[in-house]
Amino acid sequence: MILPIVAYGHPVLRKVATDITPGYPNLAKLIADMWETMYASNGVGLAAPQVNKDIRLFVIDTVQVFNNMDEEEKAGYNDEPGLKSVFINAHIVEMDGDEWSYNEGCLSIPKIREDIYRQESVTLTYADENFEKHTTTFTGLTARVILHEYDHIDGKLFIDHISPLKRKLMKGRLNDISKGRVSVDYKMLFPG
Numbered sequence: 001m002i003l004p005i006v007a008y009g010h011p012v013l014r015k016v017a018t019d020i021t022p023g024y025p026n027l028a029k030l031i032a033d034m035w036e037t038m039y040a041s042n043g044v045g046l047a048a049p050q051v052n053k054d055i056r057l058f059v060i061d062t063v064q065v066f067n068n069m070d071e072e073e074k075a076g077y078n079d080e081p082g083l084k085s086v087f088i089n090a091h092i093v094e095m096d097g098d099e100w101s102y103n104e105g106c107l108s109i110p111k112i113r114e115d116i117y118r119q120e121s122v123t124l125t126y127a128d129e130n131f132e133k134h135t136t137t138f139t140g141l142t143a144r145v146i147l148h149e150y151d152h153i154d155g156k157l158f159i160d161h162i163s164p165l166k167r168k169l170m171k172g173r174l175n176d177i178s179k180g181r182v183s184v185d186y187k188m189l190f191p192g
Contacts, residue, residue, distance in 0.1 A: 001033050001036065002033070002036055002037050002040045002186075002187060003033050003034070003037045003051040003052075003187070004051070004052075004187040004188055004189040005037070005041060005050055005051065005107045005108055005186060005187065005188050005189065006049065006050050006051065006052050006108055006188075006189050007108055007109075007177055007178060007180070007182075007188050007189060007190045007191065008108055008109045008157070008174055008177045008178050009174070009175075009177065009178025009179075009190070009191040010052075010108075010178075010189065010190070010191045011191070012049050012052055012053075012054055013049055013050070013108060013152070013155070013157060014155045015049065015054045015155050016153075016154055016155045017047075017048060017049055017053075017054045017055050017056045017057075017152075017153040017154070017155070018054060018055060018056065019055075019056050019089040020055045020056065020057065020088065020089065022131045024055070027129075028129070030048070030051075030053065030057070031057070031059065031086055031129055033051070034046050034048070034051060034057075034059050035059055037051060037186075038059060038061070038107075039061075040186060041107050041184075041185075041186035042186075043107050044060060044061055044062060044064065044065055044145055045058060045059065045060040045061070045145045045146075045148060045149040046058060046059055046107065046149070047149045047152030047153055048152075048153070049152050049153065049155075050107060050108050050152060052189060055153075056088065056089045056090060056153045057086070057087070057088050057089075057153070058086075058087050058090070058149035058150070058152065058153060059085070059086050059087070059149075060083065060084070060085060060087070060142070060145045060146060060149060061082070061083075061084040062079070062082035062083050062084075062141055062142045062145050063081055063082035063083065063084050064082070065082055065141060065145075066081050066082040066141075067081075067082075077140040077141050079138070079139050079140035079141055079142040079143070082141070082142060083138070083142045085128065086128055086129040087124070087126045087127075087128075087146070087149070088126060088127040088128065088129070088131065089126060089127050090124050090125070090126035090146075090150060090153065091124065091125050091126070092122060092123070092124055092150065093123040093124060093125055093135065094122070094123040095119040095121065095122050095123075095147075096119060096120070096121045096122075096123075097119050097120030097121045097139070098119070098120055099117040099118060099119050099120075100117065100118070100120055101115045101116065101117050102115065102116060102118070102141075102144055103115050103116075104116045104144075104148060104158045105158075106148070106157065106158050107186070108157070109157065109158070109159065109174070109177060110177065110182050110184045110188075111173070111177075111182060111184075112159070112170060112173060112174075112177075114158065114159065114161075114162050114166065116148075116158050116161045116162070117161065118143070118144050118147050118148075118161075119143070119147075120139055120140065120143060121137055121138065121139045121140075121143050122137070122138055122143045122146055122147055122150075123135065123136065123137040123138075124136060124138070124146065124150075159174075178190065178191050
């Protein structure tokens with residue numbers, strides 16, 4: 001089932017999400033719904049707070065990104081062919097490498113994109129959909145998508161990484177999103 005994406009301004013996007021146990025109700029269905037929702041809205045990642053659940057869960061699929069790149073574009077990334085994975089109870093162990101810029105957007109903040117600097121690698125502890133524990137280092141574009149989704153489970157948004165001046169300049173557009181004055185081709189849940 002395709003779930004509505006929570007829009008900017010909804011309080012769940014600013015909550016620090018909580019860890020869950022293997023007995024979390026209907027977890028497999030929620031994960032399946034998140035995959036369906038992410039693909040239906042042309043996303044490469046989706047965090048539980050974006051579907052109105054304040055839990056530490058997100059899904060990513062950077063395989064599709066690499067499949068849509070030409071060979072020259074792929075040469076700029078060392079994490080090809082990408083990763084499709086579920087992350088439960090993720091916690092950062094370490095971030096490393098130089099910060100690099102990439103133009104990011106967010107399903108919860110449609111029609112706004114900004115160049116965001118993030119470190120080139122991240123090491124996480126997390127559980128997969130079977131609650132098997134992992135500690136893994138991710139790099140490049142995959143690390144970037146993970147860090148973007150990780151921000152969501154920590155109550156942060158990609159616009160928190162831009163200058164206060166840039167945020168001030170986009171305040172009108174952000175207010176329009178939170179009031180439902182934005183046109184997208186996927187279901188959204190607006191504040192209030």
